[in-house]
Amino acid sequence: MTEYAPPLRDIRFAFEGVCDLPSLLALDDFSHVEADMVFAVLDEVGRFAAEVIAPTNVDGDRIGAQLIAGSDTDDGWAAVTTPESFRAAYAKLVESGFNAIPFEPDFGGGGFPWLVALAVQEMFTSGNMAFSLCNLLTQGSIDALQHHGSDEMKATYLPKMLTGEWSGTMNLSEPQAGSDVGAVATKAVPTGRDDGSYAISGTKIWITHGEQDLTDNIVHLVLARTPDAKPGTRGISMFLVPKFIPNDDGSLGDRNDVEVVSIEHKLGIHGSPTCVLSFGEKQNVHEAGAIGWLVGDEFTGMANMFTMMNNARLSVGLQGLSIAEMAYQHSLAYAHERLQGTAPGAERGVQSPIIDHPDVRRMLMTQRSWIDAMRYLMYFNGAMLDRSRSTDPEIAEWSERLAALLIPMSKSIGADVGNELTSIAVQIFGGMGYVEETGAAQYLRDVRIAAIYEGTNGIQGQDLVMRKLGGDQGSTVNQFIASFDDTVAALAAAPATKRFAEQLAESFDDARRAGDWLIANDSTLDKLGGATPYTRLLGTALCGALCGKAALAAQAKIDGGDASDDDQAFYDSKIVSARFFGEQILPSTSGLAAAVMAGADDLFAIPADQF
Ligand SMILES: Cc1cc2nc3c(=O)[nH]c(=O)nc-3n(C[C@H](O)[C@H](O)[C@H](O)COP(=O)(O)OP(=O)(O)OC[C@H]3O[C@@H](n4cnc5c(N)ncnc54)[C@H](O)[C@@H]3O)c2cc1C
Numbered sequence: 001m002t003e004y005a006p007p008l009r010d011i012r013f014a015f016e017g018v019c020d021l022p023s024l025l026a027l028d029d030f031s032h033v034e035a036d037m038v039f040a041v042l043d044e045v046g047r048f049a050a051e052v053i054a055p056t057n058v059d060g061d062r063i064g065a066q067l068i069a070g071s072d073t074d075d076g077w078a079a080v081t082t083p084e085s086f087r088a089a090y091a092k093l094v095e096s097g098f099n100a101i102p103f104e105p106d107f108g109g110g111g112f113p114w115l116v117a118l119a120v121q122e123m124f125t126s127g128n129m130a131f132s133l134c135n136l137l138t139q140g141s142i143d144a145l146q147h148h149g150s151d152e153m154k155a156t157y158l159p160k161m162l163t164g165e166w167s168g169t170m171n172l173s174e175p176q177a178g179s180d181v182g183a184v185a186t187k188a189v190p191t192g193r194d195d196g197s198y199a200i201s202g203t204k205i206w207i208t209h210g211e212q213d214l215t216d217n218i219v220h221l222v223l224a225r226t227p228d229a230k231p232g233t234r235g236i237s238m239f240l241v242p243k244f245i246p247n248d249d250g251s252l253g254d255r256n257d258v259e260v261v262s263i264e265h266k267l268g269i270h271g272s273p274t275c276v277l278s279f280g281e282k283q284n285v286h287e288a289g290a291i292g293w294l295v296g297d298e299f300t301g302m303a304n305m306f307t308m309m310n311n312a313r314l315s316v317g318l319q320g321l322s323i324a325e326m327a328y329q330h331s332l333a334y335a336h337e338r339l340q341g342t343a344p345g346a347e348r349g350v351q352s353p354i355i356d357h358p359d360v361r362r363m364l365m366t367q368r369s370w371i372d373a374m375r376y377l378m379y380f381n382g383a384m385l386d387r388s389r390s391t392d393p394e395i396a397e398w399s400e401r402l403a404a405l406l407i408p409m410s411k412s413i414g415a416d417v418g419n420e421l422t423s424i425a426v427q428i429f430g431g432m433g434y435v436e437e438t439g440a441a442q443y444l445r446d447v448r449i450a451a452i453y454e455g456t457n458g459i460q461g462q463d464l465v466m467r468k469l470g471g472d473q474g475s476t477v478n479q480f481i482a483s484f485d486d487t488v489a490a491l492a493a494a495p496a497t498k499r500f501a502e503q504l505a506e507s508f509d510d511a512r513r514a515g516d517w518l519i520a521n522d523s524t525l526d527k528l529g530g531a532t533p534y535t536r537l538l539g540t541a542l543c544g545a546l547c548g549k550a551a552l553a554a555q556a557k558i559d560g561g562d563a564s565d566d567d568q569a570f571y572d573s574k575i576v577s578a579r580f581f582g583e584q585i586l587p588s589t590s591g592l593a594a595a596v597m598a599g600a601d602d603l604f605a606i607p608a609d610q611f
Contacts, residue, residue: 006046017553053127060271141168210275320418500582529600
């Protein structure tokens with residue numbers, strides 16, 4: 001199934017009700033952008049996602065990416081093909097200009113807030129996750145070059161990358177260097193040429209869209225070690241290694257010595273080539289290796305990567321939301337169509353649509369409520385990244401700190417809950433969910449990777465507890481929680497949301513108790529052992545708080561008196577969805593707090609060889 005209804009109204013509500021779009025657009029950097037413009041662009045993007053991208057999704061899964069050995073290509077270089085429908089859709093994407101929406105106008109970008117780029121990503125990913133990964137990696141590479149590239153690099157590469165004519169990749173992983181990026185061994189040796197180039201040699205694995213037939217050139221950003229590099233992350237530098245080295249006039253020049261060796265056969269995202277890339281192996285082009293240029297200073301490779309890491313991690317969390325949304329839409333349609341049993345209150349002997357069974361309703365409400373909550377969390381997080389560009393130093397500092405705090409939660413809640421919700425979609429389809437033809441199984445397979453790449457969810461938990469919570473002894477967390485005092489009070493004042501308010505206060509209490517316990521505890525084992533449940537606990541509590549904000553915004557719209565019947569039904573549904581989160585999902589925080597504070601003793605009570 002490929003039908004996709006872009007959730008434009010939900011996105012708009014999140015922008016206005018939770019992210020305070022007008023104040024964001026009032027920042028100097030966005031003064032050329034108006035709210036109407038934002039929603040007009042998103043309308044177009046939604047149409048494109050539904051009509052051009054979503055129809056390629058099944059091809060991606062069934063045909064997938066294919067490796068062609070060098071012995072079978074005209075030029076002798078191994079290649080990767082994607083489905084024909086991908087190539088046609090990608091050409092239209094380049095024409096559309098949508099790739100450039102959030103980037104610097106100097107290089108052809110639209111200069112829109114990152115928040116808008118997130119909504120574009122959401123819709124493209126819902127349409128086809130494997131296809132949209134090409135853009136995602138290109139956007140990350142653009143981000144890194146915008147911040148750290150030389151003027152010459154920017155002028156040569158950015159305009160073509162912004163249109164999408166050239167793509168970008170991120171080359172961190174090697175067989176011995178996964179989560180442990182400090183173990184990277186790829187070498188970079190100065191060539192001694194006047195152009196300051198380096199010869200890069202080594203093997204990178206799992207490089208997303210590392211080779212493909214969608215773009216004219218591929219710009220690889222590669223982490224490698226120079227001859228004098230110290231061991232560990234402090235000895236890593238970043239290099240730009242283009243597949244074709246551009247001539248001075250920008251046209252494509254020599255083929256560089258980087259070649260795809262193999263592509264992975266994997267659980268999902270079959271249309272996204274996951275490549276083993278070999279640098280400097282062929283040696284019939286350049287003697288010493290692939291030719292690359294340093295991005296930023298020597299030994300700043302990890303810091304450079306971290307610049308774009310926040311955006312990249314948020315984008316991966318968003319993949320969970322996007323696929324959960326698509327899976328929800330399809331399972332909802334099935335719940336209306338599929339007749340089974342007689343629901344409570346229905347005429348005896350007449351089969352009811354399964355949507356009338358309370359357990360199916362529970363599944364649908366869980367999907368819907370979490371999807372709303374994740375959208376609020378991730379868009380709020382994106383808006384904070386944008387607000388960190390404020391000219392008011394206090395707002396900029398707070399927004400940057402808050403955005404950084406939220407990133408590990410956006411990433412891991414998005415990925416984990418995305419997995420859970422796509423699994424629920426399979427359950428709603430019953431046996432038909434387990435067979436491939438409904439497409440529900442593809443969503444489950446595709447989304448699984450989100451918890452693994454861009455820093456596993458385990459690593460996100462460590463980042464949250466050790467760096468973000470521990471870094472300032474809980475001050476940012478507690479300040480953010482306290483900022484919801486008015487939200488709790490306003491929810492408590494209305495009978496329909498009183499219980500929600502009480503639960504939110506209890507969940508905040510759970511988060512504070514667990515956070516204080518982790519901070520006060522000197523045992524690293526206890527901190528690391530509790531990191532994953534703490535991430536889910538704090539993330540869930542904050543999702544609840546943002547649902548509270550959303551419920552109040554929806555109520556204000558209704559109270560405004562000029563909502564049509566259709567609008568009124570929409571806002572009512574947002575209040576119910578938020579209340580369901582408050583009353584039926586938020587209570588999980590007390591169990592999570594208990595798990596955090598149980599400590600790590602039992603994790604190590606059984607010796608490793610007894611497992
Ligand atoms: C489809 C796909 C696409 C990818 N795309 C790219 C790409 O474009 N570029 C790129 O560079 N890489 C890419 N990767 C690699 C990806 O980022 C790594 O798989 C990921 O970083 C995890 O590394 P690993 O697989 O070696 O797992 P490991 O690091 O071996 O981890 C295995 C398990 O141990 C846990 N673990 C490891 N270390 C610790 C620790 N210190 N503390 C606690 N737990 C720990 C992990 O959380 C995990 O559960 C991709 C991978 C896949 C599968």
